[in-house]
Amino acid sequence: MSSSYTVSASGAASDINPRVNPGVVSYTAASAVVLLLLMLLGLALRLAQAEWLPMPPDLFYETMTAHGAGMVGIAGLAGAGIMWHFLSRHVRLSRGILVANLVLFLAGVAMILGAIFLGGFGGAWTFLYPLPATSGGVWEPEAAALYLGGLLVVGVGFLLFYLDAGRAIIAEYGGLGAALGWPILIGSRRARLPEPTVVASTMVTLVNTLGLVSGAAVLAVSLINIAAPSFAVDPLLAKNMTYFFGHVFINATIYMTVIAVYEILPGYTGREWKASKPFLWGWTASTVMVLIAYPHHLLMDFVMPKWVLIVGQVASYTAGLPVLVVTAYGALTLVYRSGIRWDAASSLLFLSMFGWAAGILPAIIDATIVVNLVMHNTMWVPGHFHFYLLLGMAAMVFGFMYYLGRDREREESTLDRLAVWAFTLGGIGFALVFLYSGKAGTPRRWAVHLPEWVAYDRLGSVFAMAVVAAVLVFALRFLIRVPRLLAMR
Ligand code: HEM
Numbered sequence: 233m234s235s236s237y238t239v240s241a242s243g244a245a246s247d248i249n250p251r252v253n254p255g256v257v258s259y260t261a262a263s264a265v266v267l268l269l270l271m272l273l274g275l276a277l278r279l280a281q282a283e284w285l286p287m288p289p290d291l292f293y294e295t296m297t298a299h300g301a302g303m304v305g306i307a308g309l310a311g312a313g314i315m316w317h318f319l320s321r322h323v324r325l326s327r328g329i330l331v332a333n334l335v336l337f338l339a340g341v342a343m344i345l346g347a348i349f350l351g352g353f354g355g356a357w358t359f360l361y362p363l364p365a366t367s368g369g370v371w372e373p374e375a376a377a378l379y380l381g382g383l384l385v386v387g388v389g390f391l392l393f394y395l396d397a398g399r400a401i402i403a404e405y406g407g408l409g410a411a412l413g414w415p416i417l418i419g420s421r422r423a424r425l426p427e428p429t430v431v432a433s434t435m436v437t438l439v440n441t442l443g444l445v446s447g448a449a450v451l452a453v454s455l456i457n458i459a460a461p462s463f464a465v466d467p468l469l470a471k472n473m474t475y476f477f478g479h480v481f482i483n484a485t486i487y488m489t490v491i492a493v494y495e496i497l498p499g500y501t502g503r504e505w506k507a508s509k510p511f512l513w514g515w516t517a518s519t520v521m522v523l524i525a526y527p528h529h530l531l532m533d534f535v536m537p538k539w540v541l542i543v544g545q546v547a548s549y550t551a552g553l554p555v556l557v558v559t560a561y562g563a564l565t566l567v568y569r570s571g572i573r574w575d576a577a578s579s580l581l582f583l584s585m586f587g588w589a590a591g592i593l594p595a596i597i598d599a600t601i602v603v604n605l606v607m608h609n610t611m612w613v614p615g616h617f618h619f620y621l622l623l624g625m626a627a628m629v630f631g632f633m634y635y636l637g638r639d640r641e642r643e644e645s646t647l648d649r650l651a652v653w654a655f656t657l658g659g660i661g662f663a664l665v666f667l668y669s670g671k672a673g674t675p676r677r678w679a680v681h682l683p684e685w686v687a688y689d690r691l692g693s694v695f696a697m698a699v700v701a702a703v704l705v706f707a708l709r710f711l712i713r714v715p716r717l718l719a720m721r
Pocket residue numbers: 271272273274275276277278296297299300301303304307356357358614618621622626675676677678696699700
């Protein structure tokens with residue numbers, strides 16, 4: 233199967249076949265709505281810390297749990313939609329599985345929301361065994377079970393999605409190694425060069441399948457423990473399995489959304505983005521590194537074997553870098569003197585390169601053991617992950633939304649341009665304030681802040697408002713185009 237993507241004389245992106253699978257439209261529309269709603273929840277958290285919005289602590293932790301778990305889940309769904317859209321041009325994916333994943337996702341979300349807002353569960357998205365079941369009376373074990381069960385249902389949907397992607401890639405390329413370009417890397421001249429989308433999808437399929445199995449196992453164990461408390465496992469083992477899953481899953485979101493950069497930016501520049509040997513080496517290196525970098529979440533656990541923590545530190549320095557370097561370098565050479573037309577889609581996709589690259593730097597600093605011991609429980613950590621998830625991953629999703637919903641007959645409005653600027657400046661300001669207040673020692677996950685931290689919270693809230701206003705424009709712009717996209721069948 234080959235790509236149906238071309239470049240028009242004007243240099244703007246165009247698609248010979250404008251049909252978009254309704255499943256992909258549903259994934260993207262759900263992502264638009266949920267991202268907006270969860271950002272509103274995030275804003276409420278920041279306003280509460282700023283003392284501009286009264287919020288009792290138990291509601292703060294419920295809202296933080298919904299925001300964190302929801303954002304991780306919706307980032308995965310948005311990425312899966314982008315991956316399916318472009319990967320289906322190269323391999324035969326199952327539409328049934330695409331729908332099944334969405335149905336399981338919605339069912340799981342309903343369970344999670346019920347557990348949080350009806351059951352009062354507020355144990356954060358990281359659900360560390362055995363803490364969900366030991367609430368000290370704040371919520372009942374049933375609420376914890378509903379929350380963990382909801383995560384399990386969502387996870388099963390994603391597992392089906394990646395198993396189907398793996399099946400389709402193997403059927404077309406003969407193996408996952410071939411789809412990562414390994415025969416080319418060992419010098420075979422006859423081997424087929426996989427497309428960047430196929431390489432990225434294969435990497436995500438591999439690492440996320442392993443991560444999801446680990447996450448599902450620890451969720452199942454936690455559920456059994458709630459039903460029969462005499463059944464216990466080693467909490468350190470459970471923590472390793474949980475963070476292996478969480479780290480891999482959230483990192484993989486950006487490895488899926490980056491496919492939008494590979495597929496859409498070339499259409500704007502009139503240049504092709506082909507996989508090269510450095511590109512293939514970069515993706516293979518990141519495949520290994522992302523699997524062994526997770527111990528950087530456990531650097532404060534003094535009971536962990538020291539060598540594992542050292543592996544975590546070293547792997548963290550290199551985990552995302554190979555892919556980031558080949559992607560950022562590729563994007564710069566693609567855009568340089570290309571006469572690219574800057575519109576909302578191309579601007580957001582290009583911005584995402586900056587957001588990803590800049591956001592990874594504070595992450596690398598935090599992954600250094602001696603720094604981590606001081607910084608890890610401060611706002612430095614939300615600072616780094618909001619930087620690359622908001623300005624990197626989410627910027628890619630919004631760029632994809634503009635690309636998918638573009639209207640060739642109409643010029644983009646001033647409102648869209650303003651929204652892109654508000655998102656960029658608001659997002660940078662928002663993330664920098666998190667980082668700065670972390671440097672100043674503000675702890676993370678505190679519902680009530682000391683008076684000396686409140687100024688940061690207020691400044692952060694103002695920047696967050698700009699981001700939310702921009703995302704309202706992005707989301708509405710896409711949603712009003714959904715009926716037209718669905719009619720193109
Ligand atoms: C307008 C945009 C956003 C706002 C205002 C916002 C705000 C916040 C706030 C105030 C916290 C709690 C920080 C703390 O005290 O520890 C938080 C945590 C978090 N946010 Fe956001 N956020 C936004 C966007 C995002 C995005 C785009 C993502 C990911 C895709 C995300 C994922 C998370 C996660 C995973 C947590 C951690 C929750 C936990 O500690 O369990 N947020 N956010």
